[in-house]
Amino acid sequence: MARGSLALKLGVSFTSSSLLLLLLAYHSCSFYLPGVAPQDFSTGAELKVKVNKLTSTKTQLPYSYYSLPYCPPEHIVDSAENLGEVLRGDRIENSPYVFQMREPLQCKVLCRRTLNAKTAKEFKERIDDDYRVNMILDNLPLVVPIRRSDQENAVVYQHGFHVGLKGQYAGSEDLKHFIHNHLTFTVKYHKDSQLDLARIVGFEVKPFSVKHQYDGEWKNENMRLTTCDPHARRAVTSSDSPQVIEDKKDVIFTYDVAFEESDVKWASRWDTYLLMADDQIHWFSVVNSLMIVLFLSGMVAMIMLRTLYRDISKYNQLETQEEAQEETGWKLVHGDVFRPPTNSDLLCVYVGTGVQFFGMILVTMIFAALGFLSPSNRGGLMTAMLFLWVFMGLFAGYASARLYKMFKGTQWEKITLKTAFMFPSIVFAIFFVLNALIWGEKSSGAVPFGTMFALVFLWFGISVPLVFTGSYIGFKKPAIEDPVKTNKIPRQIPEQACCAARTTFGGGGLT
Known part of the structure; x- marks a missing residue:
């Protein structure tokens, strides 16, 4: 027992000493957060x-x-x-x-x-x-x-x-x-x-x-x-x-x-x-505005969620009595709101690209808040955004495939190709034309051929495979079920006279 306690004490002492040495070594070799070491x-x-x-x-x-x-x-x-x-x-x-x-x-x-x-x-x-x-x-x-x-x-x-x-x-x-x-x-x-x-x-x-x-x-x-x-x-x-x-x-x-x-x-x-310019940051005003926006957004979200939850529960309970119930206003179209749109493929591509944008901006803001994108690291912000956009292709493919399967789609390869090439190809075409004009002006802003090749490699070598990987994973997941049953026959939308539509409220509903 004495040997065990002695060994435990030696182990604790050795661990503490090792940890202290590591902290001292880290302190002596510490560096500036953006990655630029000070020079004496x-x-x-x-x-x-x-x-x-x-x-x-x-x-x-x-x-x-x-x-x-x-x-x-x-x-x-x-x-x-x-x-x-x-x-x-x-x-x-x-x-x-x-x-x-x-x-x-x-x-x-x-x-x-x-x-x-x-x-x-x-x-x-x-x-x-x-x-x-x-x-x-x-x-x-x-x-x-x-x-x-x-x-x-x-x-x-x-x-x-x-x-x-x-x-x-x-x-x-x-x-x-x-x-x-x-x-x-x-x-x-x-x-x-x-x-x-x-x-x-x-x-x-x-x-x-x-x-x-x-x-x-x-x-x-x-x-x-x-x-x-x-x-x-x-x-x-x-x-x-x-x-x-x-x-x-x-x-x-x-x-x-x-x-x-x-x-x-x-x-x-x-x-x-x-x-x-005034040598100060108005932190109180910033925090006050942020709290007001969050409070109002939370109140509106709670009201909408309670209203929608009550209506959805009512619709699910009265599915067999749909023809007998009297509904008014926007509730008339509750059975058509989750119907797949005409250009559902294009919507899936837009949603996937939006998720890719949102992920890139979110992670960039987090790294910037932590100080990794300091202005002392020139070009760090643009480099980080470019690489994050490339790697966020995984989530773009996943989101587009999940939404595509929700719309009862079966050809996930087609939607993946559109997600991987539609937006980047438009941006690259505009970038190529502008770069040619800048190169004609002999400006240093013209991107050289080697950098252009690197951008194409990031697109085809990393982004496209990640989009396909995300789409494959997303399409294997079970389809998202609609919270409300969709009517088989779309409701007829009455034609309105141009510039002469009237809104009246009463027992007859919204006309």
Whole structure:
């Protein structure tokens, strides 16, 4: 007995120790919920900025960053992209912007580009369409802080900076285009209290349009500029002499980098991007509206269920006296409401597709509420919706087959083919035509051939077999019985004169 208790104590002790070790290991290797692990940077560590697509609020066509003649690196490398990013038109590539952690830079020259008629026209078109440049540092998008005039010390953020601006300058009546060729970056970091490590919690920029000047002839990127010189401590603080976009004009691209310590922790760095305009969420109003809707819906549902249950019980008890009973209103058609419609096959397909939609939206909302579809995981939402739609084909086939058997159908293979191909084929045809038009505009939103093949594989390789599997399972189930007996002879519907129908209530019923 003593040996048994000793063994039990050792087993409990060993289990507790193992559980404690597992918890410690999990805590030491814990990661951010969306699946992006935090990265610590020491002083002087290299920070690489990536560029993303050019977007606009006036047009829905995104373009690649290097579709404009910006300064490219030695070798342009595409970052790994998921399916959702490709469908959204994201094109994440490397850039010549390279920082060192907590080492400020001032007036760093990237390159000098000479515009021609074509490149000047491209810049002007992007400025007219209000396009913005998007960049990424440590998976954090670049934002432009804008102070609100109605509230003191209130700041809102704009994703990306504008390619340029359009306006008048130096008393000229003509509107001219100016390019933002100088960027002042601000990298916010949260420093560890014990170690000399930091995590990036903010990435901001202030764009300027500056016509840079230099002495002598241009040699290389190490030239000293008179308008922006770190040795003379001359920094760009305004756009007093903006850079005009014209043919045969030289544009010098420069940037500054400043580092600012922040109290914001890494886990909360996305809160600033997701805040509402008034910096609060009206939770009480949301909960109050939700409770009122649920209460009213429950009351209406209870009244309808009690009424229908009483009527259905009455109909089932008086099946033999149907001709003798006097009925009024909608109760006259109780024996015809469960009659199969004319296009019952089409209704089954619609119901199956609706179940597929509902399942996809429900699971997506659950994952989004749990934080798995965080905005830090770009393309995660679209990827999740696409895969959930594919796998929900099992429930689509099941629902359509059950309803089809309820309508006394026998050819379940036919209804399965319609469920698997009708809606997806229409969507794919529209998608293919739109993609061809976007590809003709040379937009980054055009889906490449490899991605198109992957979508077809998901459709035919996963969705269609799952629809057939669900239909087979659903058709093997017993047919759903109608709660009310259906009359063999349909009731005649009296013809109504157009625009002259009258509704009278009385002993004669509804006429």
